[in-house]
Amino acid sequence: MGIVDRAIANSVPVIPRPIVKRISGRYIAGDTLDEAVKTVRDLNREGCVATIDLLGESTESKADAARKLKDYKKVVDTIDEHDLKSGISIKLTGLGLTLNEELCRANAEEIVEYADARGRFVRVDMEDSPYTDATLGIVHDLYRRHGNTGAVLQAYMRRSLDDVQNVIDAGFSVRLCKGIYDEPRSIAYKDFATVRQNYIFLLDELLKGGVYVGIATHDEFLIWHALRLIHQLEVPADRYEFQMLLGVDEELRSILVDAGHKLRVYVPYGEDWYEYSTRRLKENPKIAGYVAKDVIGSITGKVKR
Ligand SMILES: Cc1cc2nc3c(=O)[nH]c(=O)nc-3n(C[C@H](O)[C@H](O)[C@H](O)COP(=O)(O)OP(=O)(O)OC[C@H]3O[C@@H](n4cnc5c(N)ncnc54)[C@H](O)[C@@H]3O)c2cc1C
Known part of the structure; x- marks a missing residue:
């Protein structure tokens, strides 16, 4: 820094x-689920799909995790009720990962199963490095029973090449991002150009490996490389999508949508906006x-x- x-x-x-x-x-999107619905509806009209993120990560107790699980189910019900083109993104620390891995695994299974029954996808966000192993382990297990889930890999992590290989073997979908947390150099690349190069390298491997990739970046240099790889590897349209955060570079978002690419916007909402x-x-x-x-x-x- x-x-x-x-x-x-x-x-x-x-x-x-x-x-x-x-x-x-x-x-x-706002403090309430109604505001998230309005935002997603507007995005759908613009030709984008969405993934809704309910803000608030830390869970102090089993009761907090149970509340979060109930809230996630409400998000799935609401998406269904309004027939929105959207899935949800969840964080495993919100479902009790810091308290007890088994409790978290059971909660994650419950929401993935609930969404599966309603034809909705659950992306498991990747948090900071103490949770990487557990998160990928849980997604691996869930994916064996429910096809409607996938993980996130971070290009700044030195381990991600191995994780890419494991994901390709398992066959589940991946959102590839640079990574947002401040990780130590012993486990993460710190140099901007190296993270970019690693992103391109991992994306190349993922696309060749045939898994569905969510290309999550606003970095036009990386988007250019993604378009190049999609062209050179003749990746079919049902094997990838671009992903961007709400409120970031809407011009680039429209350029990709107008060019006919699927684009998903990450839509956070909730009262925990300050934290x-x-x-x-x-x-x-x-x-x-x-x-x-x-x-x-x-x-x-x-x-x-
Ligand atoms: C859909 C989605 C989901 C994500 N999920 C995760 C996750 O699960 N785990 C995780 O660790 N990280 C996640 N991230 C964050 C990601 O790791 C990066 O930190 C973030 O996307 C910024 O990196 P970038 O690739 O856009 O490149 P950057 O070089 O950081 O940004 C490229 C350009 O985009 C613009 N930009 C980027 N971010 C912002 C911003 N907040 N405000 C204004 N302009 C901005 C700037 O113009 C910048 O020059 C996610 C990102 C996206 C898009």
Whole structure:
């Protein structure tokens, strides 16, 4: 983390709550499920599909995890009721992974089974490195019984090449992203160009391996490489999709949709927006950097909304 990034990250806790809300507003559908439904409906009209993320990761007790499970089921029911083109994204720490792996596994199975019965896909987000093994292990097991789930791999992790190989053997779908957490150099590439190169390398392996890939990035250089690989390897349209976060580079999103590519938008919502936003700002100095630019841009009137 550079000195400027660190300074921005360290100043996050003193940013007043209303300012954090304003800054993060474009990245979050709102506090309520109704707002998420409206956002997804608008995205569907634009030709995008979605995945809904209910904010709030930490679980202090079994009761918290049970509440989260109930809330996830409500999201699935609501997607169904409104006939939205959307799946859900879940975090295993929200289902009790920090408390007890078996409890989490049972909760994850319950939501995947529930979504399976309603024809909906459940993407299991990848969190920080203490949870990588358990997360991939749980997805492997779930996938054997339910085809409607898949994992996320992070291009900054040194281990990801091995994980790619295992995923190809197992056959489940992968969202490939750079990775958002601040991991130590012993286990993660820290150099921007190396992470990019590794992303291209892993994507190449995944596409050749024939698994369904969610190409999750806003980095146009990587998107160009993805388009090149799709062309050169003659990857059929039902083997990949692009994925972007709500509120990020909507112009690039339209360019991909207009070119006929499937594009999924990650739509976070929920009352835990403050914790989520500040944690993200602190965890990822890059986002802190974008936010700083955004604040300066809105002060100088250069940011279009
Ligand atoms: C659909 C989706 C799901 C994800 N799921 C996970 C996950 O499960 N686990 C995980 O560790 N990470 C996840 N991520 C985050 C990911 O790992 C990266 O941290 C994030 O996407 C930024 O990397 P980038 O590839 O877009 O490249 P960057 O080089 O970081 O960004 C490329 C360009 O995109 C723009 N941009 C990117 N992010 C923002 C932003 N927040 N605000 C404004 N502009 C921005 C900037 O213009 C930047 O120049 C996910 C990302 C996406 C798109």
